[in-house]
Amino acid sequence: MKKLYLGVAWMAMLSLIFTSCSSDDVQSNRNINPEKATISFNALLEDLSGNRSASKQAVTEIPACSNEAVVYVEIILSNAEGNVVGSPGDPFRIDLVAGQLFTEEAAELELEPGIYSLDYFVVYDGSGNATWVTPMAGSPLANFVNTPLPIAIDLRAGVKKYVDVPVLCFDDRMVNEYGYLFFDLVPGIAIEWCVFGNYCDETGRHYPAAFSLDIWSYENGQMGAQLYSNLTNTVALNDAGDYAGTPVCVALPDSEGLDEYYVEITLLNSDAYGTITESVIRQGVITDEDVRSLFSGEGAVDYFHFREGCSGVDSNDFFTRSDAPVTYYGPVQPFGDGTAWSMVQLDSDGDLHAIALKFTESALSGLPQMMYEITLPLPAEAEGIVFDHIDIGFMPMGHEPPGVYDLPHLDLHFYMISEEEKAQITDAILADILPAPEFIPATYVPGPGFIPMMGKHWSSLEAGELNGEVFDQTFIMGSYDGSFIFYEPMVTLDYLSEKTSIEYNIHQPQSFERTRYYYPTRYSINYDAEAMEYTVVLSGMVWR
Numbered sequence: 001m002k003k004l005y006l007g008v009a010w011m012a013m014l015s016l017i018f019t020s021c022s023s024d025d026v027q028s029n030r031n032i033n034p035e036k037a038t039i040s041f042n043a044l045l046e047d048l049s050g051n052r053s054a055s056k057q058a059v060t061e062i063p064a065c066s067n068e069a070v071v072y073v074e075i076i077l078s079n080a081e082g083n084v085v086g087s088p089g090d091p092f093r094i095d096l097v098a099g100q101l102f103t104e105e106a107a108e109l110e111l112e113p114g115i116y117s118l119d120y121f122v123v124y125d126g127s128g129n130a131t132w133v134t135p136m137a138g139s140p141l142a143n144f145v146n147t148p149l150p151i152a153i154d155l156r157a158g159v160k161k162y163v164d165v166p167v168l169c170f171d172d173r174m175v176n177e178y179g180y181l182f183f184d185l186v187p188g189i190a191i192e193w194c195v196f197g198n199y200c201d202e203t204g205r206h207y208p209a210a211f212s213l214d215i216w217s218y219e220n221g222q223m224g225a226q227l228y229s230n231l232t233n234t235v236a237l238n239d240a241g242d243y244a245g246t247p248v249c250v251a252l253p254d255s256e257g258l259d260e261y262y263v264e265i266t267l268l269n270s271d272a273y274g275t276i277t278e279s280v281i282r283q284g285v286i287t288d289e290d291v292r293s294l295f296s297g298e299g300a301v302d303y304f305h306f307r308e309g310c311s312g313v314d315s316n317d318f319f320t321r322s323d324a325p326v327t328y329y330g331p332v333q334p335f336g337d338g339t340a341w342s343m344v345q346l347d348s349d350g351d352l353h354a355i356a357l358k359f360t361e362s363a364l365s366g367l368p369q370m371m372y373e374i375t376l377p378l379p380a381e382a383e384g385i386v387f388d389h390i391d392i393g394f395m396p397m398g399h400e401p402p403g404v405y406d407l408p409h410l411d412l413h414f415y416m417i418s419e420e421e422k423a424q425i426t427d428a429i430l431a432d433i434l435p436a437p438e439f440i441p442a443t444y445v446p447g448p449g450f451i452p453m454m455g456k457h458w459s460s461l462e463a464g465e466l467n468g469e470v471f472d473q474t475f476i477m478g479s480y481d482g483s484f485i486f487y488e489p490m491v492t493l494d495y496l497s498e499k500t501s502i503e504y505n506i507h508q509p510q511s512f513e514r515t516r517y518y519y520p521t522r523y524s525i526n527y528d529a530e531a532m533e534y535t536v537v538l539s540g541m542v543w544r
Contacts, residue, residue, distance in 0.1 A: 037155035039109045039116075041073065041094075042102040042162050064510070065169035068125035070132065072096055073103060076120035077153075084116065085109065091120050102162075111155055118151040121165050122185065132167035136179025141168055149179075172225050181251075190251035193291045195265065196233075196303040197245070200310035201273055208245025209308060210235045210270035211281075215250060218260040218285050221349065222543040227252070227261070235270045243272035247303050252291060259288040263319075267308055277528045278501040280539075281308050282319040283353075290318055325353040328379040335374060335392060338363030342376040342390050343535070352385045352518040356537040357392060357412060361527075364493060367394045373411075375419060386517035388415050401447075404465050409492040412536055413454070413478070416514065417485045422453055430481040431456045439484060441507035444477060455480035457488070460507060473525060475506060483513055489523055489536055496534060501526040512544040519544050 074091035077084050085108050086092030094103045123132035135141040135148050142148040145166035155161055170178070175185055197209035213231045217224035228250055235245045252261055265282040269275050293316065294302040305315035330342035338360035345353040357376060373393035378385075391413040398406035415422060425431070431450035434440075443460045450456040455478040465471035472495040476488040487506070503524035512519060520538035527534055 033110065034158040035113075036110050037113050037157060037159050037161055038105070039077075039111065039153065039155065039161045039163060040103050040105065041121075041165055064171045066125065066129070066131050068127070068129070068131060070096060070101070070123045071126045073121065073123045075118060077109075078117050078119055079114055084111065086120065088120075091122070113155050113157045116153045116155060118153060118163065118165065119149060120184075121149060121167070122170075123167060130170045130172075130185045133170040133178050133180070133185065134165055134167050135177075139179030140177040141174075142179065144168055175225055175227075191254040191288060191291050192249055192301050193252055193286075193294070194247045194249040194301055194303045195306070196247040197265070197267075197306040197308060198310055199267060199270075199273060199276075199308045202309075204310070206310060207270070207273040208235050208243055209233075209306070210245065210268040210272070211248075212266045212268060213248045213250070214264045214266070215252070216262040217253070218262040221351070223262050223541070232268065235272050243270075245272075249301075252288070254288050260285050261287075265306065275529075277526055277530075278503075279526060282306055282314075283325065284319045286318045290316070328381040329358075330377050330379045333374055333376060335359055336363040336394075337366030340374070340376060340392050342378050344379060344382040344385070346381060350381075350384075351543075352382075352541050354537055354539040354541065355382070355385070355387055355390075355414065355520070356535050357390045357414075358533055358535045359392065361532040361534065364496060367396065369396050371395060386416050386514060386519060388418050390414055405471055405490070407471055407492050407494070409471075409490055410496075412489045412491070414487045414538060415485060422485075425450075425453050425455050425480050427481075431479075433482040435479050435482055435484055435513065438511040439509050439513050441477065441509045443507055446479070450480070454478060455485055473504075475504065475523060487520070487523075487538065489525065491525055491536070495525070496527075499527040499529065506538075506540075515544055517544060518542065 072093050072095045074086070074093050076086040076088065076091050092108060094106050094109070096102065097104055121134040122130050125131045134151075135145060137148040137150070139148070145168065147164070147166055151163070151165065153161065153163055168178070170185065172185070178185070195211075195213055197211055199207050199209040201207070211233060213228060214226065215228045216226045231248050231250065233246045233248045235243055238244045253259060262285055263283065264280050266278060267276060267281045268278050294304060296302050303315070304318065306319075307314060325345040325347050327343060327345050332339045332341045340357060340359035340363055343354075343356040343358055345355075347353050355378075371393065373391055376390040376392060378387065378389060391411070393411040393413070394408075395405075395411060396408050398409060400406070428450060434446060434456075440458075441460075443462045444458045445461060447457045447459060458477040458479065459466060460475070463474045465474060471490075471492060473489065473491040476490055477484055478486040478488060501524065503522055506521050506523055508519075508521060518541035521540035521542055522538075524537045524539065525534070526537065
């Protein structure tokens with residue numbers, strides 16, 4: 001069983017710190033060679049939740065902690081000449097002293113004096129499960145510890161050196177946020193899969209595609225841990241003056257029996273062909289058998305080659321099978337001088353893949369100089385998903401608080417309650433009943449008061465507009481009577497006028513009150529120059 005630890009909603013993070021007594025000169029059971037130095041690791045529990053405010057990167061969930069006893073650590077230690085103790089793929093194991101949080105002595109850690117670097121540090125329980133991890137510098141979780149890896153260690157002759165090593169609870173749902181490769185922390189046999197692509201413009205001319213790759217584990221019809229996030233290739237001019245693209249190759253876990261992976265390929269802008277609407281162009285489930293079908297013998301692997309907008313077909317039909325999502329549209333409604341409507345994408349099992357609202361560019365003109373809002377019903381095929389309807393509202397003068405959201409913008413409410421329930425949101429006392437802590441996303445705090453027929457609005461303390469930046473877009477959440485009832489992207493008219501396509505993460509709580517639904521983990525604001533339409537999408541659905 002995993003035990004979930006919560007602190008204050010917007011800065012909760014339980015962390016553990018490996019440290020030691022303050023002196024480097026400590027008595028040991030072994031005689032220390034006066035010409036050598038020895039090294040060990042000790043432990044101290046410290047709450048580093050205050051470091052939350054220092055983080056500039058979005059962490060979408062709070063790691064869950066195991067209550068299993070830790071037994072050993074694995075390390076990689078290097079110096080200027082290379083690896084000294086342990087190596088990538090074969091880290092060195094050191095047992096912890098029984099019942100304690102410091103390491104036993106090891107002959108391998110009697111070293112020549114000098115400067116060393118601790119490059120890898122993972123703590124395991126007795127079953128070999130990663131339990132605590134020291135994040136790498138530059139990773140989303142690095143700012144939750146005082147000294148992320150690598151840690152410099154100055155060893156002096158004749159000294160028993162104790163090194164302070166900060167660790168965080170390891171949660172395999174967040175494996176990429178520690179800065180390690182998936183297989184560093186979740187070991188297993190791997191198979192290689194490589195992706196390459198071409199993009200054709202409206203004239204039919206072929207270009208090497210710039211793209212990103214996201215991959216999740218997939219089991220029993222549900223997406224699991226994200227294995228890879230936003231891996232991108234490069235497209236650049238070669239020596240001949242032609243644009244050339246590189247593939248993206250990944251190692252995928254390959255256990256006994258059938259393994260499945262959920263894949264999204266996103267087409268990106270490129271100097272080769274200019275600005276396009278960046279969007280997911282291939283998505284669906286592939287298997288280890290699909291990956292092996294690309295093996296060509298003697299260790300060689302053929303690329304999966306996609307052709308977007310071209311008359312040819314992909315090298316393999318991985319994404320043209322029944323698992324490809326189907327798009328449905330709600331009724332079109334007038335908005336300003338244009339129109340707006342809802343959209344959902346469902347897979348072959350009827351499960352939610354994405355939900356969006358779409359509106360024409362002309363909908364941004366002809367709007368009244370007062371608050372204006374309409375409700376967009378979802379298509380009938382969306383019955384049974386967690387969302388019920390979407391409201392699109394125009395705020396010509398913005399709204400409170402002054403100096404933050406008082407710019408012309410759109411409020412886009414994705415409601416999880418019915419219109420009838422929304423109309424009953426009138427009681428200030430009920431509005432002040434907050435959701436339980438486990439349902440509150442990290443960094444989110446409630447605003448004062450509430451808005452009738454909407455609810456209490458929550459903002460992320462990491463939002464740019466709450467940290468001295470000018471408001472352009474943000475992601476709000478809303479609650480009433482102890483439950484979260486809507487997600488709300490807000491976007492200014494100035495932002496929309498830039499006609500960009502950008503995706504953002506949605507902060508996640510530890511638990512969801514409404515269970516057995518698909519919930520989004522990302523949102524994007526997109527512009528389609530050809531159709532002259534905007535689409536605001538909630539995607540990256542995960543079963544909760």
